[in-house]
Amino acid sequence: MKASSAISNKTPTPGSSASKESAASPSSTEPPSAGSAEDISDGTRAFGLAGPSLNLDPRVHAWRRDIADVALAWQVISSHYARPVLRACGSRATFLWPSPEAEGDAVSELLPGEGFAVVEYTGPWAWGYCTADHRVGYVEAIELIAPASPTHIVCEAKAPVCADGSIGATTLAMMPMGARLTGREEGACLMSEIGCMPMSHVRPLAEPEIDPAAVAMRLIHAPYRAGGRSHLGVDASGLIQLALGLCGVNAPRDLDQQREIGEAVTGKLRRGDIVIAGEGDAMEGGIMIDDLMLIHASRDMGKVKVVPASTLEARHESSVRRRADI
Numbered sequence: 001m002k003a004s005s006a007i008s009n010k011t012p013t014p015g016s017s018a019s020k021e022s023a024a025s026p027s028s029t030e031p032p033s034a035g036s037a038e039d040i041s042d043g044t045r046a047f048g049l050a051g052p053s054l055n056l057d058p059r060v061h062a063w064r065r066d067i068a069d070v071a072l073a074w075q076v077i078s079s080h081y082a083r084p085v086l087r088a089c090g091s092r093a094t095f096l097w098p099s100p101e102a103e104g105d106a107v108s109e110l111l112p113g114e115g116f117a118v119v120e121y122t123g124p125w126a127w128g129y130c131t132a133d134h135r136v137g138y139v140e141a142i143e144l145i146a147p148a149s150p151t152h153i154v155c156e157a158k159a160p161v162c163a164d165g166s167i168g169a170t171t172l173a174m175m176p177m178g179a180r181l182t183g184r185e186e187g188a189c190l191m192s193e194i195g196c197m198p199m200s201h202v203r204p205l206a207e208p209e210i211d212p213a214a215v216a217m218r219l220i221h222a223p224y225r226a227g228g229r230s231h232l233g234v235d236a237s238g239l240i241q242l243a244l245g246l247c248g249v250n251a252p253r254d255l256d257q258q259r260e261i262g263e264a265v266t267g268k269l270r271r272g273d274i275v276i277a278g279e280g281d282a283m284e285g286g287i288m289i290d291d292l293m294l295i296h297a298s299r300d301m302g303k304v305k306v307v308p309a310s311t312l313e314a315r316h317e318s319s320v321r322r323r324a325d326i
Contacts, residue, residue: 059107059254060134062119062127069119069129084117084128087144091194093176093230096137100125106227108135108253109238110143113150113180133241135253150180152190152202155209155246157218157231159201165189169196176230177218178242180205208248210326213271213289216243222304224297236285239297239304240274243287249324255283258322265321272326275309277319284312 054075061076062069068078095106100122108130110116115131116139126141154175162169165186172195175181181202183192190197209215216239225233229242237255244251244261252258259276269275269288276285286296286309294309313319 059136060129060252060257062117062129062136067120069117082119084119086131086147087116087118087126088147089114089116089139090143090145091173091175092143093179093232094139094143095227096130096135096139098137100127100138102138106225107137108133108227109229110139111176111178111180111229113148113182114178115147116144118144130253132245132250133253148182150182150205152181152183153205153246154179154181154197154201155203155215156201157222159197161195161197163195165191165196176232177215178229178245209246211272212243212247212249212324212326213287213295215246216240216287216295216304217289219297219304220295220306222297224299224302224304226299234297234304236283236297236299239295240285240287244324244326247324247326249326251324255285258285259320261322262324263322265323269309269321270323272324274322274324275312275319276322277313278316279318282316284316286312 056063056072056076061072063072063076063078065078067080067082068076070081070083073081089110089112091112093109093111096108096110098104098107110130116128117131118126118128120127121141124141125138126144127138129136154177157177158174160171161173161175162171165188175197181190181192183190185199188199190199190202219231219234219239222231223233224235226235228234229238237253237258240258241251241253251261255276258274261274265273269291271288271290273288274285275288275294276283278284284296286294288294288309289306292308293306294312295304295306296312297304
């Protein structure tokens with residue numbers, strides 16, 4: 001197998017020849033000791049597997065039969081490997097889709113300022129993974145911009161972006177919770193290239209919160225949306241991920257993965273604990289706001305609600321209780 005320091009720019013036809021553009025890797029792609037590689041005359045590298053191709057979770061590993069992240073070259077067989085190009089979500093949140101047709105439910109939502117590693121451009125789509133949780137999918141390429149080094153994060157459900165810091169200034173847009181911003185503090189405002197935001201709605205990235213339940217409660221009554229991660233629509237795992245993320249915990253995207261967060265709770269539940277019940281598509285989960293009540297994004301109720309944790313657990317044969325290290 002061969003790979004180059006390139007990102008594929010192909011038509012959607014599997015197995016078709018691909019043109020390449022040079023790109024720098026956003027992260028280390030040093031191989032594990034099990035594999036081998038050697039340089040060959042045309043500047044590409046030849047890779048060898050030390051054993052059988054692994055069965056990797058495609059949700060968090062950018063791998064297809066026709067193309068894969070070069071970091072996986074020692075683990076899976078693909079006809080082409082590409083070194084990802086690091087991009088970032090622009091000023092609007094954009095959904096991550098399982099296919100370029102954007103049909104059915106989104107698998108996640110990329111928020112402004114969050115990183116996205118592009119493995120392949122296919123027409124108007126970029127295929128790759130979110131750098132925070134490695135969730136793989138397609139986003140509209142037009143929504144991606146050159147990455148910056150964010151300084152602040154939106155900590156309220158939404159933050160108004162105004163033309164300037166004056167009272168009564170025109171609101172230009174709303175930034176969702178979790179949006180990452182690059183700017184400088186001037187009095188009560190954060191000044192950025194997209195506008196001015198009140199400091200009461202943002203906080204420095206270096207100063208995480210300590211109460212995920214308080215973060216989740218800011219999204220109370222937000223509508224349910226599969227794949228959503230904002231006040232405009234959020235799902236159960238998205239709510240958990242957002243709340244923990246603002247507290248400095250880099251949580252995975254899906255509920256089955258979140259069952260491994262932190263450590264198991266063997267005693268009494270307390271504020272901030274995570275409860276996840278059920279299996280497969282029927283899974284539900286949320287964050288405890290005290291020892292009895294839980295906040296979660298309910299598919300059945302269509303919004304973020306507070307319910308007794310016992311009610312959620314009683315609907316399923318199995319459940320797990322976890323406590324993140326905050």
